[in-house]
Amino acid sequence: MTNRLIVLCNALDDETRIRRGITSDSPAASRKMFMMCRSLRSVGVRPWIVSLGRGKQDGSGRLFGFKVKRINSCPVIYLPFEHSRLLSLILTLLSAIIPLNKFARMPGNTVIMFYNRMPAYLAALLFAKIRGIAAFLDIEDGEILEGQGPLTKKLTQLKKLVYASICSRGTMLACEGLRSETTSKHILCYYGTVGQEFVEKSWTQDSVHILLGGTISKETGADAMIQVLDLIERRRPLWSRKLTLEISGKGDLVAEFSQRAGKDIGMGGLVIHGRTTDEEYQAIVRRCQVGLALKPATGQLANTTFPSKVIEMASAGLLLVTTDISDVRLIFGESAVYVHSEDPESIYVALQKIVSSVEESSVRALHGQAIARSACDSSQVGPKLKQFFFNLPK
Numbered sequence: 001m002t003n004r005l006i007v008l009c010n011a012l013d014d015e016t017r018i019r020r021g022i023t024s025d026s027p028a029a030s031r032k033m034f035m036m037c038r039s040l041r042s043v044g045v046r047p048w049i050v051s052l053g054r055g056k057q058d059g060s061g062r063l064f065g066f067k068v069k070r071i072n073s074c075p076v077i078y079l080p081f082e083h084s085r086l087l088s089l090i091l092t093l094l095s096a097i098i099p100l101n102k103f104a105r106m107p108g109n110t111v112i113m114f115y116n117r118m119p120a121y122l123a124a125l126l127f128a129k130i131r132g133i134a135a136f137l138d139i140e141d142g143e144i145l146e147g148q149g150p151l152t153k154k155l156t157q158l159k160k161l162v163y164a165s166i167c168s169r170g171t172m173l174a175c176e177g178l179r180s181e182t183t184s185k186h187i188l189c190y191y192g193t194v195g196q197e198f199v200e201k202s203w204t205q206d207s208v209h210i211l212l213g214g215t216i217s218k219e220t221g222a223d224a225m226i227q228v229l230d231l232i233e234r235r236r237p238l239w240s241r242k243l244t245l246e247i248s249g250k251g252d253l254v255a256e257f258s259q260r261a262g263k264d265i266g267m268g269g270l271v272i273h274g275r276t277t278d279e280e281y282q283a284i285v286r287r288c289q290v291g292l293a294l295k296p297a298t299g300q301l302a303n304t305t306f307p308s309k310v311i312e313m314a315s316a317g318l319l320l321v322t323t324d325i326s327d328v329r330l331i332f333g334e335s336a337v338y339v340h341s342e343d344p345e346s347i348y349v350a351l352q353k354i355v356s357s358v359e360e361s362s363v364r365a366l367h368g369q370a371i372a373r374s375a376c377d378s379s380q381v382g383p384k385l386k387q388f389f390f391n392l393p394k
Contacts, residue, residue, distance in 0.1 A: 002108030009115030022055030035193035053078035137167035142304030177303035194315035216251030221294025221341035244269035291318035314372035319365035335368035
């Protein structure tokens with residue numbers, strides 16, 4: 001019997017993202033879903049991604065229809081998208097039913113997973129319930145209720161109840177801290193899947209490249225790195241001349257880094273790449289030896305959000321310099337360098353030690369790489385995912 005998983009999410013490949021003019025997507029989240037489906041294919045499951053294919057509307061009224069293509073050998077159906085707010089939402093709500101209806105008619109065992117509790121899935125949720133399609137929920141972030149008004153809180157609670165009722169077959173979580181977000185007994189923590197390519201990093205005494213990627217904002221701790229650059233500019237230590245910081249991504253603090261890029265701030269270099277394609281991003285990763293993950297370890301989402309980029313960076317051989325957030329220490333132990341985003345001095349000292357002890361740093365990076373590849377290799381992840389979706393405990 002064919003085991004078929006339908007993943008309803010908003011994963012986007014670069015070609016579709018650029019063609020549709022979408023700038024508000026999450027590349028790391030997209031890669032996580034594409035790689036998950038790749039793992040499932042390796043164990044005989046037939047995954048399909050039904051992507052909303054949407055983002056922030058620019059008001060131009062441009063319309064894009066259904067699109068089907070393959071990403072990493074996984075078939076992806078992009079739903080229609082229109083660059084006006086109201087029509088875009090209506091298109092998403094109604095068009096999702098069309099592919100789901102086709103899947104419901106196919107022979108075999110079909111299940112569906114909803115990526116986060118999005119209102120745009122409402123029609124698809126109800127359709128899955130009516131057609132009896134077994135539904136799972138993937139929770140990537142905790143719900144933020146603090147500071148919200150009474151009506152918003154009630155709507156959020158209602159949304160959680162609806163999803164809990166319909167997505168009753170199981171819940172996939174981004175980290176252990178999200179267990180409080182579900183009452184499901186059938187749970188799997190999925191951190192991601194790493195690629196099969198193994199690359200050993202080249203470390204030298206003269207140059208260390210550091211990657212700060214993703215969303216460049218205060219919420220992700222990028223402001224702490226700006227303060228580190230200011231410390232370096234004031235103190236002008238000799239070791240910092242060996243550092244090159246590479247910024248890849250978008251966010252409101254990119255401009256702050258750009259202002260410093262054209263000046264001598266006491267570093268070997270400061271390179272602003274902006275938003276890149278996956279291919280360009282992978283080239284940057286191959287060039288860097290250190291990866292930064294500075295999301296604050298305090299606040300509402302500290303324990304209920306997992307920075308999936310740490311898996312990507314560590315598996316590629318980068319030494320992790322990270323805050324002690326979520327399940328990072330649980331996975332990587334002492335193979336990562338832990339800092340406090342609220343204390344730029346701790347990041348400054350960590351970078352100094354890395355540059356001053358290149359050999360030790362390279363060994364530590366190899367340890368982290370081995371951990372990431374052992375925990376998240378497709379050969380390990382694929383069977384667990386198949387067990388979770390299709391071999392439910394009785």
